[in-house]
Amino acid sequence: MFKSGTHRQVFATVAASMSIFISGMWLGWPSSVGEKFAKHQTDVEVTYDELSWIVCLMDLGNFISPVFAGYMMDTLGRKLSIVVLGPLFIVSWLLTLYVPSIWALYGARLMAGIGKGMSYTVVPVFLGEIAGVKIRGALGSVFTIQLSSGFLFEVIVGPFLTYRTLNKVSAVMPVLFFLMFLWMPESPYYLLKKGREAKAAKCLQWYRCDSEITSELHQMDVNVQKEMENQATFYELFTNRKNFKALMVVVTACIAQRAGGISCLLAYSPLFLPEPAPIIGKFEYIMIFATMLVVVNFIGLALVDKVGRKPLLIFSEVSSGLITFTFGVYYFLKDHAGLTSFTWLPYLCHFSFAIALAIGVGFIPVVFLGEMFPVNVRSHCSAIASITMALASFVSNKIFLVISRTYGYYTMFWGFTVVNFICAYFAYRYAVETTGKTFQEIQDILEESVKNDDRQKSKAKQNDEVKTICCMKQL
Known part of the structure; x- marks a missing residue:
């Protein structure tokens, strides 16, 4: 088959x-x-x-x-x-x-x-x-x-x-x-974690369609044994700086995905898109929006292992921020300057947002989630990421109509802009590239990035001390 x-x-x-x-x-x-x-x-x-x-x-x-x-x-x-x-x-x-x-x-x-x-x-x-x-x-x-x-x-x-x-x-x-x-079949990683090596080998052979899996199975087993040396608790996530850094990268990406505008666009587009819709009806545009979320994801699928996770994530978050900012400008001018033309602009933003989201931030948090964490804490990180997305979606959906009706739609859209730009900066500053890397290589990269952060902090502290001494001498 x-x-x-x-x-x-x-x-x-x-x-x-x-x-x-x-x-x-x-x-x-x-x-x-x-x-x-x-x-x-x-x-x-x-x-x-x-x-x-x-x-x-x-x-x-x-x-x-x-x-x-x-x-x-x-x-x-x-x-x-x-x-x-x-x-x-x-x-x-x-x-x-x-x-x-x-x-x-x-x-x-x-x-x-x-x-x-x-x-x-x-x-x-x-x-x-x-x-x-x-x-x-x-x-x-x-x-x-x-x-x-x-x-x-x-x-x-x-x-x-x-x-x-x-x-x-x-x-x-x-x-x-x-x-x-x-x-x-079951995940070979889980079976190795439970000490069921023979069953893990059988499952890995099925997924690879190859009887020569000795080397990969051995590497998996080494990774599992090394990662399971630490106790699998939520405490381990926050005390191990490498895990905590990975967690923060995933959590901020999840926040950008759900609190950057998509939840409210899915739920409330018929309410805020202006009438009359250009060329076709409003609900036809919503169908196009949903279609683009699917179609552009295939483009992201083709690019993610070639361009890389980090560049796509940053591009997606920055693009989403620019689009929601433009959304806000339109509604601000409509409310405060009596703008009655350019009704096509929010529809263009609506369409463009689907593309910006689907090309990166719409799926990269899930990719990161599956590859950035050691097996002993992977389930805990996945739970935190799911809770983060649910909470971000719940809060943004609940406050959207209240704030929009009180202060205008532009207030919420500019709020989405702030979320997208902050998360983009965080991804630029702290995310690591995982494309084409084994789980062990990713852990090594995260370990080295933590050491680099320590060196930069130490250097910054030394510079501050030098400046302080210079200022004291001048006095």
């Missing part, structure tokens, strides 16, 4: 990341059914206040599940922690079909959020551990392509189907995911 190890790794990546596709479907679901709720075309009567809770409960579920998921994947394994997402998502969709009540919708969205948080925690680690060095970045970017594709699916299909038909079609996807991923 599979002609090479690359084909097997790609299939495993697609199968595992289908859980992210389902999460993307749940992200796009409110956009598809919101109008149906308003027109009373559903099994449940929903007010606007209840609809807002339906939307936000997914972020809440996403917030509470990562720590549990991190513990689960270290205890039960990466594979089983992903497999259980199938029944979880199946039940969430069945609730929308067979329990016609607002509380069932609350429960469904909460379960969807729990599944999303678990997916964001476990899947990046699994993908980073099964992928070969040369294609690890490309496989990691599939994660975000699946999320955008799920959102696009709901946005495009939803308007043409009834409420129940849409939910029935959506319920098929977790069944397919469960059947596809159930047959995937």
Whole structure:
């Protein structure tokens, strides 16, 4: 069936990341059914206040599940922690079909959020551990392509189907995911961590489609033994400067991804995009926006292992900052100078933001997450990253309308600009390049970068002491 190890790794990546596709479907679901709720075309009567809770409960579920998921994947394994997402998502969709009540919708969205948080925690680690060095970045970017594709699916299909038909079609996807991923082998890294060398060798042979894996398996085992010398606790993340630096790089990238504007653009575009829309309708532009998130991710997939993670991340964050700044200028002039023309500008910004996000910051945090941390703390870092994204998304979504209605849309867009520029500077200053590097090489690079930071601080301190002495002599 599979002609090479690359084909097997790609299939495993697609199968595992289908859980992210389902999460993307749940992200796009409110956009598809919101109008149906308003027109009373559903099994449940929903007010606007209840609809807002339906939307936000997914972020809440996403917030509470990562720590549990991190513990689960270290205890039960990466594979089983992903497999259980199938029944979880199946039940969430069945609730929308067979329990016609607002509380069932609350429960469904909460379960969807729990599944999303678990997916964001476990899947990046699994993908980073099964992928070969040369294609690890490309496989990691599939994660975000699946999320955008799920959102696009709901946005495009939803308007043409009834409420129940849409939910029935959506319920098929977790069944397919469960059947596809159930047959995937476990991560060799996890098996080595548990001391199951023979099983790890068998799984690695499957993923590489090669019987000659002795050297790679030995290197994996050396890495695992070295990394497991330290206790796997959250405390280890903050006391080990190398791990802490990597964590801060990932966390700031996650903040840029979710608090840099995308969460609010996905949720509130119909509210802030001006009328009339140029050439085509407003919702057609939203479909184009979702399409670009998918299409440009493929470009990022092609570039990430050639251009590098760090350059793409910085370019993406700076571009996003410039676009949200332009957004803000338009709405500032509209509110304070009575601007009535240039209604095409926010649509151009809307379209451009999808490109800027998808080319880098939309997927690179996931790539970093799967390759920058030693195996003893990888699950903890993944949990923190998932919580960070959930919290950033929840906060930005909750405050967007309040601040925008009080102080104007430009206030929030300029806030996004500040987030993007600060995160871009942080990436420029502290991120390390991981393209084409083994896990051990990445750890060595991080170790050396920490030593360089120490040398720079020491040099700066010496210069300050010299300046102080000179000033005292002059006095």
